[in-house]
Amino acid sequence: MPKRDFLSSDVKPAGESWVWVTSMGLGVGLTMIVFLLGMILWNGLEVFWPKPVVQLELRPGSTAGLNNAPVFGGEIVKSQVKAVQALAADGSPLPPQREYQLFVGNKDVYGFGYKFIDEAEIAARSRPADVIVAERLEYGNAIFRPRELRLADGSVLPASAPAFDDVLAGLVRQGNERRAAIRRIERDQIGGINRQLEKIRLERRAIEGRGGEMSPADQRRLADFETTVKELQAGYEQLAARARELRQLQSVNRIVYATMDGAERTLPTGDLIDYYRPNQLTILSKAAIFAHRFWKFLSDEPREANTEGGIFPAIFGTFVMTLLMSVAVTPFGVLAAIYLREYAKQGPFVRAVRIAVNNLAGVPSIVFGVFGLGFFVYVVGGTIDQLFYSLSLPTPTFGTGGVLWASLTLALMTVPVVIVATEESLSAVSRGTREGSLACGASKWQTIQRIVLPASLPGILTGLILAMARGAGEVAPLMLVGVVKLAPTLPLDSIYPFFHLERKFMHLGFHIYDLGFQSPDSEAAKPMVFATTFLLILLVVCLNLGAILIRNHLRKKYKTSTF
Amino acid sequence: MSTATLPSTSRPTMTQTTTASAGAPALNPAYIQIKDFSFYYGAAKVLHGLSLDIPEQQVTAFIGPSGCGKSTLLRNLNRMNDLVDGIRHEGDILVNGHSIYDPLIEVIALRKRIGMVFQKSNPFPKSIYENVVYSLRVAGRNGKAELDEVVERSLKGAALWDEVKDRLHESAFGLSGGQMQRLCIARAIANRPEILLMDEPCSALDPIATAKVEELIHELKKEFTIVIVTHNMQQAARVSDRTAFFYLGKLIEYDVTTNIFQNPANAQTEAYVSGRFG
Numbered sequence: 001m002p003k004r005d006f007l008s009s010d011v012k013p014a015g016e017s018w019v020w021v022t023s024m025g026l027g028v029g030l031t032m033i034v035f036l037l038g039m040i041l042w043n044g045l046e047v048f049w050p051k052p053v054v055q056l057e058l059r060p061g062s063t064a065g066l067n068n069a070p071v072f073g074g075e076i077v078k079s080q081v082k083a084v085q086a087l088a089a090d091g092s093p094l095p096p097q098r099e100y101q102l103f104v105g106n107k108d109v110y111g112f113g114y115k116f117i118d119e120a121e122i123a124a125r126s127r128p129a130d131v132i133v134a135e136r137l138e139y140g141n142a143i144f145r146p147r148e149l150r151l152a153d154g155s156v157l158p159a160s161a162p163a164f165d166d167v168l169a170g171l172v173r174q175g176n177e178r179r180a181a182i183r184r185i186e187r188d189q190i191g192g193i194n195r196q197l198e199k200i201r202l203e204r205r206a207i208e209g210r211g212g213e214m215s216p217a218d219q220r221r222l223a224d225f226e227t228t229v230k231e232l233q234a235g236y237e238q239l240a241a242r243a244r245e246l247r248q249l250q251s252v253n254r255i256v257y258a259t260m261d262g263a264e265r266t267l268p269t270g271d272l273i274d275y276y277r278p279n280q281l282t283i284l285s286k287a288a289i290f291a292h293r294f295w296k297f298l299s300d301e302p303r304e305a306n307t308e309g310g311i312f313p314a315i316f317g318t319f320v321m322t323l324l325m326s327v328a329v330t331p332f333g334v335l336a337a338i339y340l341r342e343y344a345k346q347g348p349f350v351r352a353v354r355i356a357v358n359n360l361a362g363v364p365s366i367v368f369g370v371f372g373l374g375f376f377v378y379v380v381g382g383t384i385d386q387l388f389y390s391l392s393l394p395t396p397t398f399g400t401g402g403v404l405w406a407s408l409t410l411a412l413m414t415v416p417v418v419i420v421a422t423e424e425s426l427s428a429v430s431r432g433t434r435e436g437s438l439a440c441g442a443s444k445w446q447t448i449q450r451i452v453l454p455a456s457l458p459g460i461l462t463g464l465i466l467a468m469a470r471g472a473g474e475v476a477p478l479m480l481v482g483v484v485k486l487a488p489t490l491p492l493d494s495i496y497p498f499f500h501l502e503r504k505f506m507h508l509g510f511h512i513y514d515l516g517f518q519s520p521d522s523e524a525a526k527p528m529v530f531a532t533t534f535l536l537i538l539l540v541v542c543l544n545l546g547a548i549l550i551r552n553h554l555r556k557k558y559k560t561s562t563f
Numbered sequence: 564m565s566t567a568t569l570p571s572t573s574r575p576t577m578t579q580t581t582t583a584s585a586g587a588p589a590l591n592p593a594y595i596q597i598k599d600f601s602f603y604y605g606a607a608k609v610l611h612g613l614s615l616d617i618p619e620q621q622v623t624a625f626i627g628p629s630g631c632g633k634s635t636l637l638r639n640l641n642r643m644n645d646l647v648d649g650i651r652h653e654g655d656i657l658v659n660g661h662s663i664y665d666p667l668i669e670v671i672a673l674r675k676r677i678g679m680v681f682q683k684s685n686p687f688p689k690s691i692y693e694n695v696v697y698s699l700r701v702a703g704r705n706g707k708a709e710l711d712e713v714v715e716r717s718l719k720g721a722a723l724w725d726e727v728k729d730r731l732h733e734s735a736f737g738l739s740g741g742q743m744q745r746l747c748i749a750r751a752i753a754n755r756p757e758i759l760l761m762d763e764p765c766s767a768l769d770p771i772a773t774a775k776v777e778e779l780i781h782e783l784k785k786e787f788t789i790v791i792v793t794h795n796m797q798q799a800a801r802v803s804d805r806t807a808f809f810y811l812g813k814l815i816e817y818d819v820t821t822n823i824f825q826n827p828a829n830a831q832t833e834a835y836v837s838g839r840f841g
């Protein structure tokens with residue numbers, strides 16, 4: 001009988017080849033995620049990297065130029081082979097042709113910002129060193145070659161003068177400071193006066209609305225109101241005059257420049273926000289400009305129908321809304337889960353409730369939006385207005401969409417996620433641990449509160465992380481309950497009572513939608529779409545990281561037994 | 564609703580003497596009286612009309628083959644089985660003369676006076692300190708001085724103090740299995756219960772830790788009435804004053820430990836303690 005060798009068996013363990021299939025599944029998933037993130041990262045960040053400006057000389061007789069000029073220029077943003085092949089005179093196809101998309105800027109001159117040009121039309125290209133790309137208040141960026149500065153004192157500084165750059169930089173800085181000052185006057189100070197006037201108007205209405213004989217005290221107060229209103233109006237006149245004066249100063253200095261096709265323009269230096277010379281940049285200064293522009297994008301408010309400027313209000317709005325949502329959804333979800341898991345008598349009814357809760361997670365989000373509008377905004381908000389803000393009616397205060405209602409709507413939408421996660425982590429606390437607590441003379445509630453809940457906190461946080469990720473990325477329901485294209489004020493500021501839960505707000509998800517579909521200039525909006533998407537992802541990742549850090553801390557604190 | 568509490572400070576002298584054989588150690592009065600007690604999980608009857616008296620300040624061991632209902636009986640003494648769905652009982656259990664099933668008795672008050680150590684150690688996900696003082700905290704006693712004193716006394720009582728006195732505020736999960744079990748003992752005695760129930764407290768311990776726990780039981784019986792379930796015959800012989808042998812939910816024999824091990828009245832008992840079946 002041959003001796004059997006037990007170690008070298010030629011029988012393969014059954015099913016081992018499936019390991020490959022499972023790992024392939026993971027591989028495909030990971031590749032897709034990496035690709036998606038990489039694409040958004042690249043497209044979103046590339047916007048801020050300064051590109052060189054090329055000047056193109058067209059072949060003689062070409063009509064492709066702007067304003068029939070033989071030269072024009074801009075930043076090359078895309079280079080591609082033409083999709084439609086041109087035909088020669090005899091009808092035979094010509095070799096494939098290349099075309100470029102240029103960002104030509106100067107929308108005030110051309111009426112558009114981007115232009116395609118065939119390579120065949122180009123005779124020569126160069127990169128003039130003196131080209132300036134300038135960010136301005138209106139019409140997007142300007143791309144030009146400076147001629148001279150016409151200063152307020154009547155003197156003229158030619159672009160060739162050595163002091164030109166310093167003077168221009170000084171004027172731009174001055175202009176920015178002045179703009180900030182105007183903004184402070186108009187928004188903060190005049191805004192403050194308006195708030196006071198509104199308050200007086202409401203109080204006066206309250207007194208007058210009482211009807212009947214007016215008491216002497218009321219009459220005195222009405223008289224007081226008259227004088228305060230006069231004072232306030234005088235203050236307003238003063239501030240408005242000051243703002244007008246500053247505004248005037250913004251346009252006393254002017255820069256004269258020629259666009260790439262040679263047309264001459266003048267622009268008040270007060271309209272410039274920033275500028276750089278793209279063809280003179282080293283890699284380091286490019287990186288500095290990149291960082292600066294990215295920071296401005298993060299911290300500025302949007303301009304020009306959201307296609308220019310930053311997206312700070314949208315970041316802030318998303319952040320505040322997500323936090324409010326978390327604050328609302330956690331107690332609800334956790335309490336509901338505790339009742340379901342610990343107190344409710346397990347049976348067909350509880351099973352049905354559990355199934356219903358799970359299904360709630362699958363309801364389309366717009367349904368929650370409609371519910372939020374019908375219930376929170378109209379019913380709850382309307383009632384609050386009737387009871388507490390009746391004086392300012394018919395202008396609604398809480399009876400219209402706002403960050404509070406949006407958060408509550410999303411909280412409702414994500415509550416099943418939290419319930420399911422909490423129930424699971426509650427049931428993971430062992431029976432032995434609970435019995436240990438009861439044997440110590442603890443009541444059931446004490447056991448839940450002191451033993452079960454702390455031990456299941458990490459699991460609850462996992463649920464909250466999932467809820468935040470879902471809530472922060474939602475757009476459709478928000479459009480019904482308070483998100484807007486442009487909110488003049490943040491939901492949190494330095495004006496009492498600091499939290500303005502009734503205010504409308506901006507949201508990154510909606511901002512993407514707005515840029516992508518509602519923008520007047522889709523080409524200009526395209527890079528912003530990617531950049532905003534990148535930030536949305538970044539924000540969600542940051543919020544989740546925060547929650548994960550807390551969870552890890554808790555896990556360490558309550559780490560389960562290891563022998 | 565007024566709740567009747569079990570009178571605790573003055574333990575009345577026994578009215579009824581236990582059915583002990585001659586040559587037994589000094590008999591203490593019965594503290595726990597189990598009277599014709601039957602118990603059902605749903606339709607399954609797992610305890611069949613048990614009657615036995617457990618004396619005060621002695622160690623009583625429950626022995627018997629697996630599944631014979633030792634844990635079930637033990638868990639009924641502090642009504643831990645109330646948590647199980649579909650349970651039912653007949654007969655009665657008296658502690659210090661009072662029925663624990665008296666509707667006027669609060670289960671929580673009962674459990675405060677009956678400490679329990681489980682077969683599998685179950686420390687809470689808290690620090691060592693908080694584990695020990697848990698029973699005081701849930702009773703609303705939070706005075707720092709008192710808690711400190713209780714921690715030291717209980718941990719010393721459980722022979723754990725020297726090993727953990729420098730890391731009282733670290734997680735209890737950092738302890739070894741044997742230390743955890745002793746921590747659970749410390750926790751059970753922290754609030755000075757009158758009765759201590761131990762369900763195979765040494766089943767997960769090495770011989771050294773087991774010896775420590777046994778020493779501890781010797782110490783503790785000066786203060787507590789102890790009921791211990793064990794599969795280890797030597798252990799039962801070493802630590803207990805009285806031993807009850809159960810088989811298939813019935814009490815086969817209950818006597819002074821030396822009698823059970825050296826001179827059992829019942830053939831089944833003899834077979835079991837001599838290791839011939841079980």
Ligand SMILES: Nc1ncnc2c1ncn2[C@@H]1O[C@H](COP(=O)(O)OP(=O)(O)OP(=O)(O)O)[C@@H](O)[C@H]1O
Nearest residue numbers: 604607609627628629630631632633634635636647
């Ligand atoms: N929660 C329960 N529901 C239904 N039956 C149970 C339950 N707990 C125990 N039983 C049954 O009751 C009987 C007695 O169980 P018990 O745990 O008291 O045995 P034991 O003597 O402690 O055994 P061991 O020595 O193995 O711990 C067993 O038949 C067991 O299957």
Ligand SMILES: [Mg+2]
Nearest residue numbers: 633634635762
């Ligand atoms: Mg058992």
